[in-house]
Amino acid sequence: MSAAALSLTGPARDARVAGLLSRRRKLVDGLVKLLCIAATAMGLALLASILFTLLFRGVSALGLHVFTDITRPPGSNGGLLNAIVGSLVQTMVGAAIGTPIGLMVGTYLSEYARTSALGNAVRFVSDVLLSAPSILIGLFVYTILVEPFGGFSGIAGCVALAVIVVPIVVRTTEDMLRLIPTELREAAVAVGAPKWRVIVLICYRAALDGIATGVLLAVARVAGETAPLLFTSLGNLNWSLSMTQPMSSLPVTIYQYAGSAFDDWVDLAWAGALLITFGVLALNIVARVVLRPRA
Amino acid sequence: MKLISTALALTLAAFTATAQAQQITGAGATFPAPVYAKWGEAAKAAIGIELNYQAIGSGGGQNQIINRTVDFGASDAPVDAAKLEQNHLLQFPTVMGGVVPIVNLPGIDANKLKLPSELLAEIYLGKIVKWNDPKLVEANHGLPLPNLPIAPVYRADGSGTTFVFTSYLSAVSPDWKAQVGAATSVKWVAGNGAKGNDGVAATVKQVKGGIGYVEFAYATQNKLTTTQLRNKAGHFVAPTPAAFIAAANAGDWKGAANYAVNLIDTAAADAWPIVSPTFILLPTNPQDVTHSANVIRFFDFAYKNGGDIAKSLDYIALPAAVQDAVRSSWRSEIKGPDGAPVWK
Numbered sequence: 001m002s003a004a005a006l007s008l009t010g011p012a013r014d015a016r017v018a019g020l021l022s023r024r025r026k027l028v029d030g031l032v033k034l035l036c037i038a039a040t041a042m043g044l045a046l047l048a049s050i051l052f053t054l055l056f057r058g059v060s061a062l063g064l065h066v067f068t069d070i071t072r073p074p075g076s077n078g079g080l081l082n083a084i085v086g087s088l089v090q091t092m093v094g095a096a097i098g099t100p101i102g103l104m105v106g107t108y109l110s111e112y113a114r115t116s117a118l119g120n121a122v123r124f125v126s127d128v129l130l131s132a133p134s135i136l137i138g139l140f141v142y143t144i145l146v147e148p149f150g151g152f153s154g155i156a157g158c159v160a161l162a163v164i165v166v167p168i169v170v171r172t173t174e175d176m177l178r179l180i181p182t183e184l185r186e187a188a189v190a191v192g193a194p195k196w197r198v199i200v201l202i203c204y205r206a207a208l209d210g211i212a213t214g215v216l217l218a219v220a221r222v223a224g225e226t227a228p229l230l231f232t233s234l235g236n237l238n239w240s241l242s243m244t245q246p247m248s249s250l251p252v253t254i255y256q257y258a259g260s261a262f263d264d265w266v267d268l269a270w271a272g273a274l275l276i277t278f279g280v281l282a283l284n285i286v287a288r289v290v291l292r293p294r295a
Numbered sequence: 296m297k298l299i300s301t302a303l304a305l306t307l308a309a310f311t312a313t314a315q316a317q318q319i320t321g322a323g324a325t326f327p328a329p330v331y332a333k334w335g336e337a338a339k340a341a342i343g344i345e346l347n348y349q350a351i352g353s354g355g356g357q358n359q360i361i362n363r364t365v366d367f368g369a370s371d372a373p374v375d376a377a378k379l380e381q382n383h384l385l386q387f388p389t390v391m392g393g394v395v396p397i398v399n400l401p402g403i404d405a406n407k408l409k410l411p412s413e414l415l416a417e418i419y420l421g422k423i424v425k426w427n428d429p430k431l432v433e434a435n436h437g438l439p440l441p442n443l444p445i446a447p448v449y450r451a452d453g454s455g456t457t458f459v460f461t462s463y464l465s466a467v468s469p470d471w472k473a474q475v476g477a478a479t480s481v482k483w484v485a486g487n488g489a490k491g492n493d494g495v496a497a498t499v500k501q502v503k504g505g506i507g508y509v510e511f512a513y514a515t516q517n518k519l520t521t522t523q524l525r526n527k528a529g530h531f532v533a534p535t536p537a538a539f540i541a542a543a544n545a546g547d548w549k550g551a552a553n554y555a556v557n558l559i560d561t562a563a564a565d566a567w568p569i570v571s572p573t574f575i576l577l578p579t580n581p582q583d584v585t586h587s588a589n590v591i592r593f594f595d596f597a598y599k600n601g602g603d604i605a606k607s608l609d610y611i612a613l614p615a616a617v618q619d620a621v622r623s624s625w626r627s628e629i630k631g632p633d634g635a636p637v638w639k
Contacts, residue, residue, distance in 0.1 A: 072332075072336065073329060073332035073333035073335070073336050074329045074332070074333070074608065075333075075607075076333075076336065146364055147362055147364060150363055150364060150582065151320070151364055151365070152320070152364060152365070230351065234320070234322065234347075234349050234351075235347075235349045236347045236349075237332060237335060237346065237347050237348065237349075238318065238339075238345050238346075238347055240318070240347075245318060245320075246320055246347055246349070252349075256325075256328070256349070256350050258493070259325075259490070259491035259492060259493040259494070260328075260329065260493075261329070261492065261510070261512050261513040261515075261516040261517065262329060262516055263516070265329075
């Protein structure tokens with residue numbers, strides 16, 4: 001506060017101080033706003049530059065052969081067909097294994113064990129699993145499915161992805177079911193519906209959009225996972241759909257090709273990165289726009 | 296729901312699909328992955344064996360074959376004899392390759408800079424910090440060495456390439472051997488780390504005055520600025536396939552236990568001093584005799600027919616005498632449960 005303001009007395013001094021304070025507040029407000037805008041711009045610029053680089057490098061590498069030919073040695077102009085199909089199969093089977101489990105756990109937490117000690121314990125464990133590094137999940141599946149059975153396999157990759165899907169689906173299912181008003185359940189019970197019917201016919205129906213969004217986001221999350229697949233499905237240079245053999249996947253192929261000496265492998269890595277990014281982006285858009293909860 | 300049932304149907308279909316009978320799976324070193332992939336393509340057409348080789352790194356290759364999760368492991372660094380014995384593994388070499396220094400010096404072309412070996416060690420020890428250091432100028436008369444700080448770049452990830460490079464520095468510099476030593480990852484004294492050959496190459500490219508080391512194939516494919524090195528015989532040599540072959544021929548293959556031959560800093564007059572074989576690890580007590588036999592058939596095919604393929608990808612094929620020695624090791628050491636050799 002300046003000396004001039006302090007030399008005044010009475011109401012004039014108060015007005016002067018208020019004026020100075022308000023000017024300072026406005027200044028700080030403006031400054032913070034500017035910082036926020038700068039931070040947002042930086043985040044958006046990063047995202048834009050990632051997408052732009054991907055488009056720039058990926059589109060030029062994209063061709064029909066990427067979708068029709070399998071991975072080949074350097075210089076043979078191979079494609080990514082086995083990796084694309086392998087990724088699709090593992091993601092879908094992983095989601096198919098993980099979704100029902102997550103759905104049932106989420107239902108249990110919301111409908112049967114909202115406040116019980118067991119419910120809280122399950123919720124805590126699920127939340128811990130949600131933030132567990134995915135490489136640990138890969139190692140876990142390695143020790144239970146790869147080492148004892150003497151080999152890497154597609155099914156081990158699916159199980160690893162399923163373990164990642166479960167806690168995501170648990171969280172969204174529980175959150176969505178909790179949003180449903182108790183009155184709705186009471187109304188159903190009042191007309192004589194047993195609890196399971198209330199859950200299946202009333203709660204699930206009301207929360208369907210939210211739960212479906214959760215499943216799609218879980219699929220989007222596991223579609224880009226490399227770490228859990230490195231130790232489980234390993235990767236495969238050849239065409240193989242066998243669940244007991246190593247299976248190829250896009251993220252692992254990108255991981256191995258991106259740093260190689262050969263231009264055609266590096267190009268394929270970019271093409272693969274483009275495919276994954278836009279696949280995941282499309283899933284996110286579908287989840288957010290098409291399945292947006294009706295107001 | 297529909298999604299789930301479709302996925303389930305797909306799973307069932309995948310489970311019932313029969314696996315290819317002739318598939319063999321290997322994992323390990325990144326360095327030979329391109330040549331193994333190319334050999335695999337040729338072998339599939341010629342002898343019907345489908346190779347799936349995954350480059351997960353030398354350390355991973357050793358662990359996976361010890362755990363018997365793959366048919367064979369691959370490693371750039373040789374495994375010591377006790378560990379091989381304990382885990383019932385046979386080690387044999389497949390191809391050789393060189394490691395080469397790369398630099399970023401304005402106005403200096405590939406293979407013009409001459410690096411006496413002890414100076415390379417001093418650069419990585421942080422003792423020589425400027426490109427116009429009198430010792431470097433003395434070795435490079437007439438070359439416009441700039442007044443730039445030297446920015447050494449090393450592999451931050453564990454790497455067989457680092458093992459080979461630090462083995463070389465240990466061989467030529469007692470200081471390096473005492474202070475740092477040779478391993479797949481070491482405690483670096485000077486410089487900055489980068490991941491993979493590509494990371495090192497990119498960092499060197501960005502920093503004027505940068506120096507790094509990469510596999511020869513990586514340097515050739517990406518037209519990087521390599522340097523000459525002074526070898527044990529005192530000659531400056533450029534990294535060429537001929538210089539690698541000279542080193543390979545100078546190696547004491549017969550005297551090396553488990554084929555762990557040392558091709559670093561050989562005495563041959565025109566040998567490149569940083570050359571190393573890469574190895575395969577194969578169980579001597581295979582659980583699945585057919586798979587084991589197929590792995591051997593594959594590498595036998597690769598020895599016979601893979602030389603040109605290796606050359607086209609800047610790798611060096613094994614001398615014929617070594618190939619024959621490996622063949623007799625296969626016969627004498629790899630036996631099925633009935634005691635009969637797996638491969639005849």
